[in-house]
Amino acid sequence: xxxxxxxxxxxxxxxxxxxxxxxxxxxxxxxxxxxxxxxxxxxxxxxxxxxxxxxxxxxxxxxxxxxxxxxxxxxxxxxxxxxxxxxxxxxxxxxxxxxxxxxxxxxxxxxxxxxxxxxxxxxxxxxxxxxxxxxxxxxxxxxxxxxxxxxxxxxxxxxxxxxxxxxxxxxxxxxxxxxxxxxxxxxxxxxxxxxxxxxxxxxxxxxxxxxxxxxxxxxxxxxxxxxxxxxxxxxxxxxxxxxxxxxxxxxxxxxxxxxxxxxxxxxxxxxxxxxxxxxxxxxxxxxxxxxxxxxxxxxxxxxxxxxxxxxxxxxxxxxxxxxxxxxxxxxxxxxxxxxxxxxxxxxxxxxxxxxxxxxxxxxxxxxxxxxxxxxxxxxxxxxxxxxxxxxxxxxxxxxxxxxxxxxxxxxxxxxxxxxxxxxxxxxxxxxxx
RNA sequence: GUCCCCGUCGUCCAGAGGCCUAGGACGUGGCCCUUUCAAGGCUAAAACACGGGUUCGAAUCCCGUCGGGGACGCCA
Numbered sequence: 001x002x003x004x005x006x007x008x009x010x011x012x013x014x015x016x017x018x019x020x021x022x023x024x025x026x027x028x029x030x031x032x033x034x035x036x037x038x039x040x041x042x043x044x045x046x047x048x049x050x051x052x053x054x055x056x057x058x059x060x061x062x063x064x065x066x067x068x069x070x071x072x073x074x075x076x077x078x079x080x081x082x083x084x085x086x087x088x089x090x091x092x093x094x095x096x097x098x099x100x101x102x103x104x105x106x107x108x109x110x111x112x113x114x115x116x117x118x119x120x121x122x123x124x125x126x127x128x129x130x131x132x133x134x135x136x137x138x139x140x141x142x143x144x145x146x147x148x149x150x151x152x153x154x155x156x157x158x159x160x161x162x163x164x165x166x167x168x169x170x171x172x173x174x175x176x177x178x179x180x181x182x183x184x185x186x187x188x189x190x191x192x193x194x195x196x197x198x199x200x201x202x203x204x205x206x207x208x209x210x211x212x213x214x215x216x217x218x219x220x221x222x223x224x225x226x227x228x229x230x231x232x233x234x235x236x237x238x239x240x241x242x243x244x245x246x247x248x249x250x251x252x253x254x255x256x257x258x259x260x261x262x263x264x265x266x267x268x269x270x271x272x273x274x275x276x277x278x279x280x281x282x283x284x285x286x287x288x289x290x291x292x293x294x295x296x297x298x299x300x301x302x303x304x305x306x307x308x309x310x311x312x313x314x315x316x317x318x319x320x321x322x323x324x325x326x327x328x329x330x331x332x333x334x335x336x337x338x339x340x341x342x343x344x345x346x347x348x349x350x351x352x353x354x355x356x357x358x359x360x361x362x363x364x365x366x367x368x369x370x371x372x373x374x375x376x377x378x379x380x381x382x383x384x385x386x387x388x389x390x391x392x393x394x395x396x397x398x399x400x401x402x403x404x405x406x407x408x409x410x411x412x413x414x415x416x417x418x419x420x421x422x423x424x425x426x427x428x429x430x431x432x433x
Numbered sequence: 434g435u436c437c438c439c440g441u442c443g444u445c446c447a448g449a450g451g452c453c454u455a456g457g458a459c460g461u462g463g464c465c466c467u468u469u470c471a472a473g474g475c476u477a478a479a480a481c482a483c484g485g486g487u488u489c490g491a492a493u494c495c496c497g498u499c500g501g502g503g504a505c506g507c508c509a
Binding site: 008009010012042043044045106107108109110111123125126129130131132135136137139140141142143144145147149150151153154169170171172173174175177195197198200202204205206232235236237238239240241242243244245246260262263264265266267268269271272273274275276278282317318319320321348376379390391393394395397398404405406407408409410411 | 435436437438439440443444445446447448456457458459460467468469470471472473501502503504505506507508509
């Protein structure tokens with residue numbers, strides 16, 4: 001029997017990182033075992049559900065590269081995949097329990113009659129878990145408005161959709177005995193359960209908006225790429241067993257297993273996400289970086305059409321942790337500085353004679369052969385001739401071409417900027433001194 | 434309050450009785466490289482919550498305490 005797993009979010013309008021990781025674990029398991037990954041929308045709470053609210057969730061999943069085999073937009077053998085369209089099923093199921101004496105009416109609602117005894121199940125993450133039924137109250141399965149509650153609809157759907165593995169958040173552990181009870185009331189064997197630990201904020205409290213971004217799409221806007229988010233999320237609460245951490249989606253699929261999921265909560269560590277992002281960004285092909293900058297509206301200078309793009313990217317790659325870091329780093333390659341960093345000027349240009357030195361360098365550069373080695377050689381020779389430290393000219397030139405104190409390697413930049421631009425910027429800076 | 438889950442460096446993950454003077458990664462400090470900033474290399478500090486058992490031997494098993502989290506809705 002091939003595994004069938006599902007991600008069943010309620011339509012909240014966006015994909016939360018916690019939900020994203022749950023979806024990711026389900027997807028990873030399904031892909032690892034050649035199973036089926038199903039997306040089902042749990043919108044039985046009419047008061048809170050709206051159709052357009054699912055779009056954000058679908059977008060978030062697609063962004064991460066999590067595709068579904070059955071579900072919204074594509075349908076499938078167990079359609080529909082919106083619980084709001086399956087209400088008749090739940091009503092029939094509730095009636096079935098009523099008729100068999102396993103449920104009873106209570107002021108218009110229908111409650112499940114919890115039998116005495118104990119309910120146990122084996123969790124793939126936590127091992128055997130047992131609850132005393134005495135602690136489970138007779139819960140409502142069908143509301144007085146004839147809409148099902150969560151417990152009824154999940155169980156009915158998971159049975160109908162032949163779900164074999166339920167992988168979901170830890171917060172569902174105490175719901176599980178109720179659902180196990182329903183499975184036996186329907187004469188069915190429950191699927192296997194795996195309850196994964198929750199994701200917490202740095203203060204160890206449940207991740208929420210006050211911790212910053214919680215929606216995966218917010219991270220996209222902040223310049224994170226899906227490869228990094230996927231890798232990071234996969235390793236939050238799960239370990240491959242090895243010391244390696246940097247993986248592609250494919251490698252993660254090959255390694256994924258439920259046993260490696262840890263039992264304790266995991267803190268969402270943004271610094272580490274940044275590192276993953278940087279690493280994945282470094283491994284992205286040039287065309288890929290170009291395409292993503294364009295798609296996110298960050299390609300302000302049409303780098304793609306520029307002959308120098310390969311070289312420029314080579315210089316910027318180690319310096320950009322996020323996609324959003326690119327525009328500022330790119331600027332000097334396309335625009336003369338509009339102003340000069342005050343601190344930089346004070347630190348490197350306040351020495352008397354600096355203006356003359358820069359003009360002399362400009363003069364030297366008018367004749368030098370325009371290669372990295374020659375440009376550097378000429379600068380150092382000029383520094384010697386004027387009994388200056390090369391740093392004086394280097395820092396000054398950097399400020400002239402970028403307006404700032406920090407930049408990629410100076411001589412590599414100068415080559416790319418071209419003689420004319422460098423001379424113009426040298427001249428401009430000199431005349432402000 | 435009741436029930437459930439969890440407890441290894443600040444954080445994430447290794448460790449499933451001797452291989453542990455506890456390993457890797459992020460972050461942090463130092464050094465190297467160097468024209469700045471990164472990247473890269475090397476290196477340092479940093480943890481088995483506590484108390485009892487079991488055992489020749491426990492981070493690993495058992496019990497308790499403490500701590501954290503979750504659930505107790507006609508929300509999902």
